[in-house]
Amino acid sequence: xxxxxxxxxxxxxxxxxxxxxxxxxxxxxxxxxxxxxxxxxxxxxxxxxxxxxxxxxxxxxxxxxxxxxxxxxxxxxxxxxxxxxxxxxxxxxxxxxxxxxxxxxxxxxxxxxxxxxxxxxxxxxxxxxxxxxxxxxxxxxxxxxxxxxxxxxxxxxxxxxxxxxxx
Numbered sequence: 232x233x234x235x236x237x238x239x240x241x242x243x244x245x246x247x248x249x250x251x252x253x254x255x256x257x258x259x260x261x262x263x264x265x266x267x268x269x270x271x272x273x274x275x276x277x278x279x280x281x282x283x284x285x286x287x288x289x290x291x292x293x294x295x296x297x298x299x300x301x302x303x304x305x306x307x308x309x310x311x312x313x314x315x316x317x318x319x320x321x322x323x324x325x326x327x328x329x330x331x332x333x334x335x336x337x338x339x340x341x342x343x344x345x346x347x348x349x350x351x352x353x354x355x356x357x358x359x360x361x362x363x364x365x366x367x368x369x370x371x372x373x374x375x376x377x378x379x380x381x382x383x384x385x386x387x388x389x390x391x392x393x394x395x396x397x398x
Contacts, residue, residue, distance in 0.1 A: 262286040267300040268364035269308070269315040270357060277353035278360035280315070283308055293369055294328040297337060300365045301325055316358050320345040326380070333373035335366050341379040343389045355390040 266282035283304060287295025301324055303309075303317035324345075326338040343350075349358045366375045376395055379385040387394040 261289045263289050263292050263295075265292055265296040265299070266365065266368055267296060268361050269304050269313045269317075270361075271312045271314070277356040280357070280360045280364050281313075282364075283313065291328075293330065293335060293366065293372070294325070296365050296368070297328060297362075298322075298325050300361060301339075315361050316346045316349050316354075317361065318345075330371055333371065335369075335372045335375040336378070337362070337366065337375060338378045338381060339386070341385070343379070350389055350391055352391075355392060358390065 263286065265285055265287050267285055268280035269283055270279060271281050285296065285299040287299060301317050302319065302322040303315060304313040321342045324340040324342045326340055327336075328338075329336050346354075346358070348354045362377060363375055366372055374395070376383060377386045379389070383394040
């Protein structure tokens with residue numbers, strides 16, 4: 232069911248990307264334009280990511296943005312040179328999203344086996360750039376903490392980094 236929902240959302244986004252957010256309404260739920268971030272072209276900086284527009288349903292815009300990021304660039308965007316770590320293989324890997332005191336806590340199903348090279352120094356910089364730029368576009372988010380299946384340690388150990396301290 233989650234995969235079907237993600238596919239419907241991605242299809243709606245692809246079809247409605249040019250429409251204004253105000254025009255895309257359904258009952259009390261509205262669509263809001265957000266950005267996901269992905270690298271474009273070879274040889275660029277490890278952490279250089281560019282915005283790609285998506286429409287997500289309100290009020291859960293952070294959750295929608297992370298789900299759209301996990302689905303990765305569309306076929307058309309990939310043909311235009313966009314890439315990154317996320318794709319259909321990671322599309323269903325979001326477990327939960329919450330914001331407390333300006334910190335976004337994002338929990339994933341472990342996707343380390345789907346993108347094993349993200350643990351290199353350049354790979355982890357790119358993965359965190361994609362996640363952080365997508366998550367921190369919202370004024371309610373000052374920082375982000377990621378986890379695999381509820382474990383911050385597992386996520387950051389995979390990237391060979393220290394887990395961030397939280398308030």
